[in-house]
Amino acid sequence: MSPEAIALVMFAGMIVLMLTGQRIFAMIGAVAAASALALYGNSAAELPFNAVFKLFSWYALLTLPLFIFMGHMMAKSGIAEDLYRMMHVWCGKLPGGLAMGTIFLMVIISAINGLSVAGLAIGSAIALPEMLRRGYDKVLITGVVQGGSTLGILLPPSVVMVLFSVIARQPVSELWLAGVLPGLMMAAVFAIYVYVRVKLNPSLAPKLSDEELNMPLREKILLLKAGIAPVVIFLLMIGLFVMGYTNLLESSAVGATAATVAAAWKRRLNFKLLVEAAHETMSVTAMFMWIVLGALAFSAVFDGIGAVRAIENIFIHNWELSPWAVIILMQLSFIVMGMFLDDTAMLVIVAPLYIPLVQRLDLGIDHQMAWFGILYTITCQIAYVTPPFGYNLFLMRGMAPKEITLIDIYRSIIPFALMMVLCIVLLMIFPQIATWLPSYFRG
Template identity: 60%
Template sequence: MDHNTIAILMFSTMLLMMITGQRVFGAIGFVAVVAAFWLWGPGGTQMGFGSVMKLMKWTPLLTLPMFVYMGYVMSESRLAEDLYRMFHVWFGPLPGGLAIGTILLMVMISVMNGLSVAGMAIGATIALPELLRRNYDKLMISGVIQAGSSLGILIPPSVVLVLFSLIARQPVSELWLAGAVPGLVMATLFVAYIVIRCKLNPDLAPPMDAGERAVITMREKLRLLRAGLMPAFIFVAMMVPFLKGWASLTEASVIGALSAVFAAAVKRRFTWRVFKVATESTLQITVMFMLIITAALSFGAVFDGLGAGRAIEDFFTESLGLGPWQVLILMQLSFLVMGMFLDDTAMLVIVAPVYVSLARHLGFDMIWYGVLYTITCQVAYLTPPFGYNLFLMKAMAPPEFTLPVIYRSVIPFVGVMVLTLILVMLFPQLALWLPHAVLGR
C-alpha cells in the first residue's frame, strides 16, 4: 500500500470515528498510534511520548490555564454583570441598544478570556433573560449572543491563536496583536448591522422605555461607568507590562489572573464557591486542550512522515497549476465547508498543519495567515449543522429557542464574518499594522 493511500485511510478513519461520537483526542490519538505502529513497528509508538515532551517544553502553553481561570473568576464573581448593567444604562435608550451593549460586553469578555465558551455562558445567563424581558426578537437575541461570543477566539488573548502558534511556530505576541484590529473591525460591523436592521424594523429591538430612563440619573450612570472600568483595569494591568517588555507572555497571564482575583476580592465577591468553580473548570478545559494538542502532534508527525503534506502541495501547485492566490482562496473555501461539520480544534488538528506548510511554501505571511485561519474558525463555530456555538446556545437557552430559530439567527452574522475575512485578505495591513507598530515587525 502506497503512502498516499495510507494517508487517505488515516484521514477517513479519524473522520469516521468523530462522526460516530468518539472524543476528538481519542480519535486523533488512536489513529496516530495505530498508524505509527503499522508503519514503523514498536518504535513508532514513541511518537506519542515525544509529543508529550514537546508539549511540556512549550512555555506559552502555560498561559492557557491563566487566561481560562481569569475568565471564570470574572464570570462567577459577577463582575461581568456590572459591565452589562453599564452598557444597558448607556446604550439602552437606542433602538437595538441592548443588543449593541451585548456585543460590547462580549468584546470586553474577549479581552479577558480567550475562549468562546465563556462569552456564551455569560451571554446566556446575563444578557439573554434581559433581552427577552424587553421583548427583543428571538432571532436577534440568538444571533447577537452567538456571534458576539465567537469574538473570544480572535481578540487577544485568544487561545486558538496560541494553539495556531504551536502548529505554525510563530510568536504568540505577534499573532495576538494581529488579531486585535480585525476583531474590533468585526465587532464594529456587528454593531453596524444591528443599528441598520433596527432602524429598518424597530420592533426587533425596542429601546428602553421613557419611564425607566427618567429614574436613571447621571450620578447612577457615572457610578456604573466606574464599576464597568474594573475589567478594563484587569486588561491594562495584564497587557501594559507585556507590551512594554517588563514581563514575558507567561508572566503577563499570571498578572491577569491575579488582577481578576484582586478585582473580585475588592468587590467582596471572591468566595469559596467562586474559587472552587473557577479552579475546577480551568482544570477541565486545560486537560482537554492538552490531550487534544498531544494527539494532534502525534498525528501530524505520522502524516508528515508519510510525505502527505508535500503531496498536497504538489497537487495544488503542480498538478492543478494554480497560482498562490487561487490556492489560498481554495484553502479558505475548504475551511468554510469543513466548518459546517468540524469544530475549530478538529480543523486545527486535521488541516492546519498541511495548510500552514502550503501557505509558507507559497510565500504568504504566516502571521496574516493565522488571522485568516482564526476568522474561518469563528465561522465554523456558527455554521450549521454542527457549529459549536449552535449547540451551546440550544443547551443554555429556554425551550422556545428551537434549533431552526438558532440556525436562522446566525445567517446575517456569518455574512459579516465572511465580509471581515475578505477585507483582511484584500487589505493585509488590517492584521499586520499593529504588530509592526508595537513590536517593529
C-alpha cells in the same frame, strides 16, 4: 503505497473514527499509532514518548491554565453582570441600543476572557432575558448574543490563538496583535448591522421607558465603575506584555491574579468559587493537552512520509494553482469542516498539511502566518454557529429562555455568519488589517 495514498488513508481513517463520537484526542492518537506501526514497525513505539517531551518543552502551553482560570473567575464573580447594566444605561438611547450594548459587552468580556463559551453563557443568562422583557425581537437578539460571543477567540488573550501558535510554532504575541483590529472591525460590522436593521424596522427594538432614559447623569457616571475592573485587568495583562515589562507566562499570571483580586474587591470571592474555577480550569486544560499530544504524533507520521511535499506538488505544480487560489481553497475547506467539527478538531486535521504549505507560499504578506492564523480563527467563529454541529447552537438551546426555539436560533445566526465571511474576504483583500499592528510593534 505512495505518500499521497497514505495521507488519504490517514485522513479518511481519522474522519471515520471521529464520526463514532469518541474523544477527539483518542481518535487522532489511534490513527497516528496505527500508521506509525504499519510504516515503521516496533521502532514507532518511541513516537508518543517523543511527542510528550516535545509538548512539555513548549513554554506557551504554561499560559493556557492561567488564561482559562482568569476567564472562569471573571464570569463567575458577576463582573459581567455589572458591565451589562452599564452598557444598558449608556447605549439605551440608540436604535437597538441594548443589542448594540450587548455586542460591546461581548468585546469587553473577550478582552478579559479568551473563550467563546463564557461570553455565550453570560449573554444568554443576562442579556437575553433583559432584552426579551423589553420587547426586543427574539431572533435578532439571539443572533447578537451568538455572534458577539464568538469574538472571544479573536481578541487577545484568545486561548484558540495560543493553541494555534503552539501547533504552528509561531509567536503568540504576533497572533494576539494581529487579531485586535479584525476583532474590532467585526464587532463594528455587527453593531452597524443591528443599527441599520432596527432603523429600518423599529418594531424589532422598542424604545426604553422615560424613567430609564432620564436617569440623572450622576447615576450614569457612577455606573461606569463597573468597567474599571475589566479595563485594569486588560491593561495590566496585555499592556505590560506589549511594552516588554513581562513575558507571556508572566502576563497570564498577572491576569489570573488580577481577576482573583477583582472578585475579592467585589466581595464575591469564596472557597466554593475558587474550587469551581480550578476544577473547570483543569478539565479544559487537560483536554487541550491531550489534543495537542495527539496532533504532534499525527504530524510526526505525516511529515515523515513526505505527504506535505507531495500535496504541495499537486496544488502548485500539477494543478498549477496560484498561491491565492490555494488560500481560497483552504478557507472553503475550513468553512465546510466547520459545519461538522469544532475548532480544535479542525486545527488538528489541517495543521500537518496547511501550516507547512502556507509557510512555503509566496503571498508577499508580512507576518504571513499570523495573518493566516486570523483567517483560521474567524473560520472557527463560523464553525461555532453553523448547523448541523455548531456547538454554540446547542449551548444556546440549553441556556436560552424557553420562548426561543431551535428554529429561532438557526434563523438568527444566518446574517452573522455571512458577516463573518465578509470579514474573511476583507482580510484577504486588505491583509494590512491584521498585519499592521504586529508590524508597528515590531518596528
